[in-house]
Amino acid sequence: xxxxxxxxxxxxxxxxxxxxxxxxxxxxxxxxxxxxxxxxxxxxxxxxxxxxxxxxxxxxxxxxxxxxxxxxxxxxxxxxxxxxxxxxxxxxxxxxxxxxxxxxxxxxxxxxxxxxxxxxxxxxxxxxxxxxxxxxxxxxxxxxxxxxxxxxxxxxxxxxxxxxxxxxxxxxxxxxxxxxxxxxxxxxxxxxxxxxxxxxxxxxxxxxxxxxxxxxxxxxxxxxxxxxxxxxxxxxxxxxxxxxxxxxxxxxxxxxxxxxxxxxxxxxxxxxxxxxxxxxxxxxxxxxxxxxxxxxxxxxxxxxxxxxxxxxxxxxxxxxxxxxxxxxxxxxxxxxxxxxxxxxxxxxxxxxxxxxxxxxxxxxxxxxxxxxxxxxxxxxxxxxxxxxxxxxxxxxxxxxxxxxxxxxxxxxxxxxxxxxxxxxxxxxxxxxxxxxxxxxxxxxxxxxxxxxxxxxxxxxxxxxxxxxxxxxxxxxxxxxxxxxx
RNA sequence: GUCCCCAUCGUCUAGCGGCCUAGGACAUCGCCCUUUCACGGCGAUGGCGCGGGUUCAAAUCCCGCUGGGGACGCCA
Numbered sequence: 001x002x003x004x005x006x007x008x009x010x011x012x013x014x015x016x017x018x019x020x021x022x023x024x025x026x027x028x029x030x031x032x033x034x035x036x037x038x039x040x041x042x043x044x045x046x047x048x049x050x051x052x053x054x055x056x057x058x059x060x061x062x063x064x065x066x067x068x069x070x071x072x073x074x075x076x077x078x079x080x081x082x083x084x085x086x087x088x089x090x091x092x093x094x095x096x097x098x099x100x101x102x103x104x105x106x107x108x109x110x111x112x113x114x115x116x117x118x119x120x121x122x123x124x125x126x127x128x129x130x131x132x133x134x135x136x137x138x139x140x141x142x143x144x145x146x147x148x149x150x151x152x153x154x155x156x157x158x159x160x161x162x163x164x165x166x167x168x169x170x171x172x173x174x175x176x177x178x179x180x181x182x183x184x185x186x187x188x189x190x191x192x193x194x195x196x197x198x199x200x201x202x203x204x205x206x207x208x209x210x211x212x213x214x215x216x217x218x219x220x221x222x223x224x225x226x227x228x229x230x231x232x233x234x235x236x237x238x239x240x241x242x243x244x245x246x247x248x249x250x251x252x253x254x255x256x257x258x259x260x261x262x263x264x265x266x267x268x269x270x271x272x273x274x275x276x277x278x279x280x281x282x283x284x285x286x287x288x289x290x291x292x293x294x295x296x297x298x299x300x301x302x303x304x305x306x307x308x309x310x311x312x313x314x315x316x317x318x319x320x321x322x323x324x325x326x327x328x329x330x331x332x333x334x335x336x337x338x339x340x341x342x343x344x345x346x347x348x349x350x351x352x353x354x355x356x357x358x359x360x361x362x363x364x365x366x367x368x369x370x371x372x373x374x375x376x377x378x379x380x381x382x383x384x385x386x387x388x389x390x391x392x393x394x395x396x397x398x399x400x401x402x403x404x405x406x407x408x409x410x411x412x413x414x415x416x417x418x419x420x421x422x423x424x425x426x427x428x429x430x431x432x433x434x435x436x437x438x439x440x441x442x443x444x445x446x447x448x449x450x451x452x453x454x455x456x457x458x459x460x461x462x463x464x465x466x467x468x469x470x471x472x473x474x475x476x477x478x479x480x481x482x483x484x485x
Numbered sequence: 486g487u488c489c490c491c492a493u494c495g496u497c498u499a500g501c502g503g504c505c506u507a508g509g510a511c512a513u514c515g516c517c518c519u520u521u522c523a524c525g526g527c528g529a530u531g532g533c534g535c536g537g538g539u540u541c542a543a544a545u546c547c548c549g550c551u552g553g554g555g556a557c558g559c560c561a
Binding site for chain 1: 486487488489490491492495496497498499509510511512515519521522523524525553554555556557558559560561
């Protein structure tokens, strides 16, 4: 059996989109489980929008996810170059071939003429196709236009036949003939157009399965015409449904969380992202009854199948990503947890290289129960890093102002004063003494103490908190609370 | 407008004619655990878009409608 070869072909015109990431993932999974090859190709024929920076960002995003490719601009391979901007002579060669065979022709129409024509067609409720105007230009007319300073684009003669697409996800899709007009394959400036490049590259790179987003389904029609005209064998197609935003329109920048890089920056875990993306449009065969949805990459690879990929579009659900990422964070070993949390703590100016490693690890482990991503950690750090903690709600003030609380807190302060360190057990022993001395217990005992020490009704285990913050800081906090009463 | 695609809880989905009084996950709500919150455990609420067929039997097959999406570029 021939080697399975798939490709991911982003255009470097911005960030890596969440949808693009899923497409890359599915290609990668498919290649992996079939012992195939994943090709990374950069589609940078849009000179105006493509940037080198964007290309780098995209490669890094892919690497962050853990998706590696076998052939690509940075890796080389037998079918390079892998950047379309470096394959221009190839496209020109094939364009000339089509021209020579009469399957394409020069088109001298200007943008304005084309736009005017489209407008008119639309006004007449017709499909806004190209008219084929330049198709029958005589040599004399062409010469005249050239002398007038017009440089022609190359237009492909669309074939007049129904086109059938065999698609692994969608089954058979047929487009009736006459759906599209003659389309440009080479710009007047001499650069090729997307549909032309993809076809040539996919064919020359021996891509066996084209797995991509559904927005390309109608492009496939053009590409099939080109495959046929060029005499290339057809690959197998698989069009993945789109990822939608909450308003059910295509997920885009304006929806806020469309770029993969954002999730990396916020400190989401790549394994959670993989898990989430895989579940978006695909479900493991074992899914039913009491089945785990937390899947490792290995498990996903083992079970993945294009036939099981859903046809209907899926809404990107941040809640579920949050759940998965939080779940994975809670399963991280302490050292790793610290390593990932540290940059956010440093950025907030809370820690530096001198901060005690063991202490910080405990703090981070105490906080991680709340996290969906590591950047959220700074929302919870005050209790460990600030000594002036002012309650915000009236309920908290009331509990502090309850009768006897001043004496209670003074008592606690007295017991903590002079100590250099205290364990949770020792702290609770002190609390026990207070309980006897002041005759308070339960909520009436713990809440004022908690609020004085943490500024809030809620927070980490008091023993943990006190042992980590230390007696001296606790004394400061109690003093600060007492002053405000 | 034309063409194509899609349609099960709010969201992601299981379901491929009888195991479905439709299963799971997230979210929501409640209970438990806990001195509090979070975590964790348990439970609840909630869905087959509509109308026709086909069949002994339809979420599952067919048709129509409705709704949503995508594409119609010298963008990819």
